[in-house]
Amino acid sequence: MSKLMGVNSVVIKGIPVSEGIGLGRAVVIKESEYTVKKTKIEDTGAELRRFLDSIEKAKEQIRKIKAESQESMGEKNAMIFDAHLLILDDPEFLNMVKEKIEEGINAEFAIDESARFFENILLSLEDEYMRERANDIKDVALRLIRILNGEEQIDLKNLPEDSILVAHDLTPSQIAQINKQNVRGFVTEKGGKTSHTAIIARTYEIPAVVGVEDIINKIKDGDFLIVDGYEGFVYVNPEEDLIKEYEKKLVEENKRKEELKSFLYVESKTQDGKRIKLFANIAHIEEIDAALKNGAEGIGLFRTEFLFMDRSQPPSEDEQFEVYKTVLEKMEGKPVIIRTLDVGGDKNISYLNIDKEENPFLGYRAIRLCLGNKELFKTQLRALLRASIYGKLKIMFPMITCIDEVYQAKWIIQEAKEELKKENISYSQNIEIGIMIETPAAAVISDILAKEVDFFSIGTNDLIQYTLAIDRTNDKVSYLYNPLHPAILRLIKMTVENAHKRGIEVGVCGEIASNQEFVSVLIGLGVDELSVNPSKILNVKKKILQTRFEEENLRVRELLNWQ
Known part of the structure; x- marks a missing residue:
């Protein structure tokens, strides 16, 4: 590769967060870094009024951006700006700024210092998602400072064609204004897979690489x-040979996308006739369109935890109801499996006050947290029940390890139903209840669990992690993360067999369901459904159509005995 690079060419490695290939000219945004001078203020009353005026102007700007971005980004992504409005109303932030102004410090410096204080708190947390939220505070602070300085906000609406945005970081309000038709890629110094840049890049289907040092x-x-x-590479001023190589890759990529469209209306079954249902994993309402466009037969996993993140309090029953109702309506009668709140572990939410744990993945998380916060759990279940009349809802509980957890969860559902009956609120009488098989314990007692539920969904990400005692985020042991380990295959096989004995279906919603290397193995193990990212559906369907169940079943028997 180095032979293809010219004297002035550079290749840089970052974190790939949105798939695709982008070729274009750099538009470098440096305004996100800001130097604020400290000055002494005599008239603190006037300075305080100046600060409060900037708050109102900022709210006005944010509401306008939110309204504009709802069309381009969708309702859920536009809710990013609700978090910004909450910051502008946050009493701790406001009081800290006011106190500094009253001490005789100019508003700009008071805002900057206060924002940095709260940014540092978030950046000190272990949870990646919460660290990324420091960017929201920074975004709001910069907006206030620019208002106070009489500066215009950065305009990204009129970018030239074939632009690639390069920045220390892209703030949500910057991204919201982008004309996505003219953008071929994002490259940022900061950010991870859960950053707003990453989330919106995937929503827009724009290639993105983040975490590129000193970009x-x-x-x-x-x-x-x-x-x-x-792969996460950024090539700067590459030689013509490399450009031609990537132009060829881009043509091939577009050709593959067109080829995959030919499978859109083909039934998903193996060459020897075994039917495999193909569902979509989603976290946001906006992903439903992509799921339907790619031929999803249903939603195999709707991750509700993202409704609870990026805010200072949990969503109300009515707010959740509207989201679940929208998902069910958009899917027009296709099955929708909605997983109840799955937080803890690597997904912490500040307002739930989860104590710091030595081993959070083995601690107070998922169904354990829900059963320990009964009202929070019941609020979600009531919202789900109310929404159930608008489609084919299936409710799924995460991280089950014993039958008592199933009994307790079903009992709370029954309580919620009784409450709704008394309030004369309708709900469907045909809601299936399922569980995630993502612990070895659940797999081993799957014969018992199958008697109490209507379906299983195997979460292979955690099942592999727990079975092999491997932190999959730890590079030092990642080489041991092996989905084809006989222990994993035996647990999946056991789960499938126990489920089929009771006449219930088994899906797989973990990462290996979309990995071409493992799809045929899962088919050979007898799973009934695969649930993957919407963009992977047609790739997986192509693999299914090329597979023979009987051959894979024989191959799996050999793998089960491999040492």
């Missing part, structure tokens, strides 16, 4: 870039 000093406006959202 704004390595790239100039107008530099020609190749962004490889698969």
